Amino acid sequence: GENVEQHPSTLSVQEGDSAVIKCTYSDSASNYFPWYKQELGKGPQLIIDIRSNVGEKKDQRIAVTLNKTAKHFSLHITETQPEDSAVYFCAASRGNTPLVFGKGTRLSVIA
Amino acid sequence: DTGVSQNPRHKITKRGQNVTFRCDPISEHNRLYWYRQTLGQGPEFLTYFQNEAQLEKSRLLSDRFSAERPKGSFSTLEIQRTEQGDSAMYLCASSLSAATDTQYFGPGTRLTVL
Numbered sequence: 001g002e003n004v005e006q007h008p009s010t011l012s013v014q015e016g017d018s019a020v021i022k023c024t025y026s027d028s029a030s031n032y033f034p035w036y037k038q039e040l041g042k043g044p045q046l047i048i049d050i051r052s053n054v055g056e057k058k059d060q061r062i063a064v065t066l067n068k069t070a071k072h073f074s075l076h077i078t079e080t081q082p083e084d085s086a087v088y089f090c091a092a093s094r095g096n097t098p099l100v101f102g103k104g105t106r107l108s109v110i111a
Numbered sequence: 112d113t114g115v116s117q118n119p120r121h122k123i124t125k126r127g128q129n130v131t132f133r134c135d136p137i138s139e140h141n142r143l144y145w146y147r148q149t150l151g152q153g154p155e156f157l158t159y160f161q162n163e164a165q166l167e168k169s170r171l172l173s174d175r176f177s178a179e180r181p182k183g184s185f186s187t188l189e190i191q192r193t194e195q196g197d198s199a200m201y202l203c204a205s206s207l208s209a210a211t212d213t214q215y216f217g218p219g220t221r222l223t224v225l
Contacts, residue, residue: 006153021129032212043216044154050213089153095212098144098167101153101187 005090013080014110021105024072025089030092033038033066033073034099038087047088048075049067051095082107113137115217117203123223124193131189132220136205144204144214147171147179154202154216159184161209168182193224 003026013019025033030053036044048065050057050073057064061080066073077084087106091099116135123154124130124213135142141162162183171176175193180186190197191215199220204214 004153021127041218043117043218046213046215049213071182091153094214096142096206096209097212098156098159099146099154099214100156103153104151109175 002030002092002100004090004100004102006105008105009103010106010108012108014111015082016104019075019077019080019084019107019109021075021088021090021107022072023062023074023092023101023102024070025092025100027092027094029094030070032093032095034066034091035062035064036089036091037076038085038089038102044089051060078106080107082109082111083110115149115205115215117201117220119203119220120218121221121223123225125225126192126193128196129191130193130222131187132222133185133187133199134203134217135185136203137207137215139207140215141208141212142206142211143180143181143208145186145206146216148201148202148219149180149198150205157188190222193216193222195224197221198224199209 006023034049038044063076087104090102144159145157148154160180175191200219202219204216
């Protein structure tokens with residue numbers, strides 16, 4: 001089955017700097033890659049997703065890149081703000097099937 | 112609020128008791144997923160439904176766990192004879208249909224087994 005590895009497990013950045021989180025997946029048939037943000041005591045919130053027919057997607061300060069050949073994808077957050085502090089999860093699936101999640105990255109943005 | 116809702120938000124029970132959680136998906140969403148999340152880990156898949164049909168169960172779903180979605184709308188997850196290892200956040204997610212892959216999560220039910 002699918003296995004998703006995520007790193008780093010923790011990341012601290014200064015406010016205004018960029019943050020990058022990387023994930024690798026094992027199942028070459030996976031074609032859907034969402035990123036979720038989870039704040040303390042809340043459920044995961046979808047922030048951006050990418051499908052295997054594109055290599056990059058951007059939404060304001062957030063971007064995701066996908067390298068199908070290497071089977072890895074990354075989340076990029078620019079101009080970080082304190083409210084970006086949270087746990088971020090990557091996930092992979094074959095589309096409309098259960099998601100397989102990474103173990104999460106705790107991002108701390110220091111003002 | 113038109114998002115996924117879950118009740119109760121918190122449940123404390125004694126070992127050996129039965130508990131039941133409820134999930135109400137986003138209106139008109141046909142797919143409903145249950146995941147479990149333990150501290151410091153990502154969500155892990157338990158089971159999912161297409162309308163009222165249960166399509167897949169994870170090996171994590173022991174015979175003490177049962178899930179239903181009788182009318183294809185809300186779903187319940189029951190855990191019988193709870194164990195301390197069942198302590199976790201139970202998350203529900205929904206997606207519009209079998210043709211869509213975007214899943215929206217509810218706030219979760221945090222279970223503590225004493």
